[in-house]
Amino acid sequence: MIDLFEKIPILKRIVTLRVFPYLIILPNIFFFYLLLFAGLFGTPVGNRNIIVVFVWILWWAILIAVMVPFGSRIWCTMCPLPAIGEWLQRMTLTRVRPGETIRGFKGKFFGLNKPWPKRFQNIWLQNIGFLILACFSGFLVTRPIVSVIVLGGMIVISTILALIYRMRTFCMYLCPVSGFLGLYAMTAKIALRRKDPEVCKSHRGVECYLGSVKGYPCSWFQNVCTMTRNNYCGLCFECVKNCDAGNIALYWRPFCSDKEIKGYDETWKAFIMLGLAFVYSVNLLGPWGIFKDWVNFTESGKWLGFILLSLAIVLLCVAVLPGIYWLFIYWAKKLSGNKEVSLKNLFIKYSYCLVPFGLLAWIAFSVPLIMINGSYIISVISDPFGWGWNIFGTANFSWKPFFPNWVPYIQIPLLLMGLFYSIKSTYEIGQNIFSDNKQLVRSLIPITIFLGAVTLVFLRLYVG
Amino acid sequence: MSKKILIFFLLLFVATVGLIAGFWGVKKAKPQERNFTIEARQYAYSPERIVVNRGDKVTIKLSSKDVTHGFYLEGHDIDAKIRAQYPHFWLRHPSQSDEYEQVDEINFVAKKSGKFRYRCSITCGTFHPFMQGELIVEPNFLYPASVGLVIGLSFACLFYFYRKET
Ligand code: SF4
Ligand code: SF4
Ligand SMILES: [Cu+2]
Numbered sequence: 001m002i003d004l005f006e007k008i009p010i011l012k013r014i015v016t017l018r019v020f021p022y023l024i025i026l027p028n029i030f031f032f033y034l035l036l037f038a039g040l041f042g043t044p045v046g047n048r049n050i051i052v053v054f055v056w057i058l059w060w061a062i063l064i065a066v067m068v069p070f071g072s073r074i075w076c077t078m079c080p081l082p083a084i085g086e087w088l089q090r091m092t093l094t095r096v097r098p099g100e101t102i103r104g105f106k107g108k109f110f111g112l113n114k115p116w117p118k119r120f121q122n123i124w125l126q127n128i129g130f131l132i133l134a135c136f137s138g139f140l141v142t143r144p145i146v147s148v149i150v151l152g153g154m155i156v157i158s159t160i161l162a163l164i165y166r167m168r169t170f171c172m173y174l175c176p177v178s179g180f181l182g183l184y185a186m187t188a189k190i191a192l193r194r195k196d197p198e199v200c201k202s203h204r205g206v207e208c209y210l211g212s213v214k215g216y217p218c219s220w221f222q223n224v225c226t227m228t229r230n231n232y233c234g235l236c237f238e239c240v241k242n243c244d245a246g247n248i249a250l251y252w253r254p255f256c257s258d259k260e261i262k263g264y265d266e267t268w269k270a271f272i273m274l275g276l277a278f279v280y281s282v283n284l285l286g287p288w289g290i291f292k293d294w295v296n297f298t299e300s301g302k303w304l305g306f307i308l309l310s311l312a313i314v315l316l317c318v319a320v321l322p323g324i325y326w327l328f329i330y331w332a333k334k335l336s337g338n339k340e341v342s343l344k345n346l347f348i349k350y351s352y353c354l355v356p357f358g359l360l361a362w363i364a365f366s367v368p369l370i371m372i373n374g375s376y377i378i379s380v381i382s383d384p385f386g387w388g389w390n391i392f393g394t395a396n397f398s399w400k401p402f403f404p405n406w407v408p409y410i411q412i413p414l415l416l417m418g419l420f421y422s423i424k425s426t427y428e429i430g431q432n433i434f435s436d437n438k439q440l441v442r443s444l445i446p447i448t449i450f451l452g453a454v455t456l457v458f459l460r461l462y463v464g
Numbered sequence: 465m466s467k468k469i470l471i472f473f474l475l476l477f478v479a480t481v482g483l484i485a486g487f488w489g490v491k492k493a494k495p496q497e498r499n500f501t502i503e504a505r506q507y508a509y510s511p512e513r514i515v516v517n518r519g520d521k522v523t524i525k526l527s528s529k530d531v532t533h534g535f536y537l538e539g540h541d542i543d544a545k546i547r548a549q550y551p552h553f554w555l556r557h558p559s560q561s562d563e564y565e566q567v568d569e570i571n572f573v574a575k576k577s578g579k580f581r582y583r584c585s586i587t588c589g590t591f592h593p594f595m596q597g598e599l600i601v602e603p604n605f606l607y608p609a610s611v612g613l614v615i616g617l618s619f620a621c622l623f624y625f626y627r628k629e630t
Contacts (some may be wrong), residue, residue: 047593065600142590287506287581296591297506372583373593399585400558404538408579412610416617423621441626452618456611463579464608 003249004190005240011250015237018094022365034384039148043386046142050384053376056141059365069255069359072188073181074180076234081154082170085162086219089113096216101184102166106211111163116173122265125177127272130315132211133176135310138295139194166394167219171234180230182231183269184359186258186352187421191251192239199247200225208239208248224248228234229258231266236237256425268318269439271325274454275317275362281461285368300349325351328450336443343431346398353426353447360418362460364411372401393414408463415462417454423448472527472614474624478616486602487613495519502526502541502582504546507591509582518577520601524570526553534585537574537599577601 007010014020039051046052091097091110139146148440158170194200195210209223211217215238218224222232227288240248242345261267283291294305329347369394376399380386382395389395426447427440434440498520503510505528516522526535535544535553545554545564555566581608584595 045587046590047587119498138591142593193479217624224550228550244519283592285596287512289505289510289512292507292591292594299506302551320497376593396590398562399587401538403535405578408606412613416610416613419614419617421616427621427625441622442624444625448618450624452614454616459607459610463604463610 004194004252005248005250007252012240016241018241021236022093024078025080025083025167028078029083032080034208036148036152036375036383037352039144041385042144045386046144047373047376048380048382048383048386049116049144051147052141053380054374055147057369057373059376061370064359064366065363068181068184069187069363070189071235072185072190072192072230073189073233073235075180075181077173077236077342081151081175082162083168084155084166085159088159089162089167089214096211096213099211102217103219104210106207106213107216109166111166113166114164116165116169120173120449122263123173123179123182123269124152124265125174126227127265127268129174129176130179130276130339131272131314134279135313136385137280139298141284142296144155155300156167163257167217168234170445172220172232179269180273183266183273183355184362185230186361187250187256187356188230189255191225191253191257192224192233192235192237193249193251194243194263195227195249197245198227200224203247205245208244211238212244214241215239222348229260238433256356256421259356259425261348267348267351270351270358271321272317274354274358274361275313275321277365277437278457278461279313279316279356280363281458286366286461296379325354325450329447331446332443336434338434338439338443346433349429350426350447352429353422353451356421356425357415357418359381360414360421364414364418364458364462366416367410368404368407372404372406373399374402375400411462412459415455415458419451467622470540470624470627474620478613478620481616481619482613485615486605486609488518488612489605489608493519493602495521497521497523499523500525502535502597504535504584504595505529506531506589507584507595509535509595509597511597513600515602516574517602518574520574522572522574524569525568527551527568531588532586533588535582536585537582539578540580542570542572544570545586556617565573571613574601574611577603578606579604 003212017023035051035054038049063075073293078136083237087093089109089111090107097105097108098106100106126177133140136146136285140150154175157174161170162173175183204210206223206225207214209218211224219236220232220234224233236363261270273369290305291309293300293302294309297303297306297324326347330343332350333341333343333346374401378394378461379397381397382392382397383389423444426446430440434443467601482560495517498516500511500514500523502514502524504526526544526546527550528548530548532548533546535546536542541557541559542554543558547553552566552568556562556564557566580599580601582597582599584592589596
């Protein structure tokens with residue numbers, strides 16, 4: 001593991017600048033409002049409007065294929081959505097206002113600063129929100145105005161919530177993007193962690209978590225001294241500013257280093273994400289007109305089909321896929337011959353096997369998005385609103401797939417890589433569950449068959 | 465056996481299973497003439513999938529049920545414009561020219577095997593970017609070969625981990 005802060009000292013100097021977040025958030029906000037403007041006043045034709053082309057082709061592909069696997073939640077560092085709310089809470093752009101609004105935490109905050117109800121301190125609401133959005137994804141990716149409503153709605157909700165609840169409550173418990181960012185960030189190459197636990201122990205102030213004059217408390221409620229996973233660290237780097245001992249590192253580590261799924265909410269997130277990768281591959285990348293009619297019910301009038309399809313999607317993600325997985329887990333336990341291991345424990349722990357594969361299935365899904373529809377990016381930058389402009393002279397660049405014959409040659413290795421990382425990670429997780437290697441490998445057989453079968457389903461869709 | 469050599473042999477094994485599975489799927493068939501009529505509508509083609517063998521002489525007639533659609537066949541340098549209510553349509557070969565020529569049918573010999581998608585190339589409405597169909601030219605070597613790779617990789621992983629501590 002390499003500490004990037006040590007390797008590239010300037011990196012640490014940049015992220016500990018008080019203005020750092022705004023150096024990237026502000027340009028991003030400006031651009032984001034331009035997108036919203038385009039969605040509101042530009043052409044309603046999705047592939048000619050910059051909001052649809054940039055958000056659902058460019059941003060999505062970069063997010064899932066680059067930012068998450070390499071940069072963990074680096075998107076959250078620059079996310080424009082909660083910025084207004086956070087600014088209102090702090091009432092200052094860069095300074096830490098002295099005071100103590102929330103007991104124990106440094107800093108003066110505006111708003112009610114309530115704690116989020118205990119019973120919702122998990123990612124179930126995100127799971128539900130994401131599933132609902134997924135049912136309407138056909139509109140999201142084709143209608144500019146729907147993107148405006150959803151993205152604009154997220155700004156409004158996050159801002160209101162910021163005034164009622166403390167810190168990044170919206171990001172932690174509601175943002176629909178957050179759940180999968182957190183889940184798949186576990187695979188990421190970078191990780192922010194404390195270096196030496198002894199230094200933390202001898203240092204009682206816990207400024208990294210509680211804040212100091214140099215920085216805000218962790219607005220993601222993470223104590224970096226004890227943090228072992230990437231899931232809920234929004235990479236705001238406040239803790240780095242707070243830590244006088246310089247005990248925080250930004251590690252560059254092997255893929256899939258965090259392997260611990262902690263509860264059913266995270267397990268179900270993994271089911272939902274894998275299920276949706278399949279659903280989108282069928283609906284959007286498949287040749288079947290009937291699904292497109294159902295997804296697009298306002299135009300086709302087939303609302304009954306839409307309801308059925310939505311039910312099928314929800315059932316697949318919350319019941320069918322978990323049910324099949326449960327059967328394989330049951331088989332894995334039986335085959336291992338170990339009676340002490342609890343089924344529940346195995347079910348949750350081994351569900352990480354869906355994470356590397358799920359991420360790579362999403363990346364494989366996004367390959368044709370860029371290679372086939374990427375040329376819309378070229379025409380839309382010259383005519384972002386579809387008003388007949390021609391800023392860079394590329395407005396009439398006609399749609400042309402880039403090397404479409406290569407797509408399967410990229411998708412197949414991606415899926416194989418996902419399969420490999422999933423089997424390997426499950427083996428490593430099993431080492432903490434089974435003491436006997438034979439039992440462990442026997443328990444791995446059903447999981448491997450399950451993962452192999454899932455891979456074949458995707459291969460059938462992409463190259464079959 | 466050192467770890468590196470073991471991994472090398474396992475990779476060799478995976479590749480071999482892939483190749484065997486790939487060639488397993490190959491069936492010899494005599495070249496035939498194939499005629500298809502494909503109808504485009506918002507946002508799909510019917511039939512959505514056509515299957516031919518390598519060497520077949522393929523003839524495709526195109527029509528549209530509603531608005532103007534495109535027909536861009538990957539890997540074949542074919543792009544057509546289909547207007548509703550016309551018995552003929554317009555064809556161009558993008559690598560040669562941007563101009564369309566009026567034709568009654570598309571003719572080509574299926575020389576390359578694999579999966580080729582035909583996609584709408586003229587914005588025809590909301591779901592236009594996702595409007596597509598599939599031409600399969602058998603033997604679609606890549607599909608059975610990738611299935612073989614999945615099976616080979618699964619076995620290789622299990623074997624590797626089984627050996628690890630014994
Ligand atoms: S959790 Fe959501 S709203 Fe919050 S920073 Fe990340 S993407 Fe943005
Ligand atoms: S642990 Fe908290 S303060 Fe530190 S970078 Fe992550 S979110 Fe920010
Ligand atoms: Cu069309």
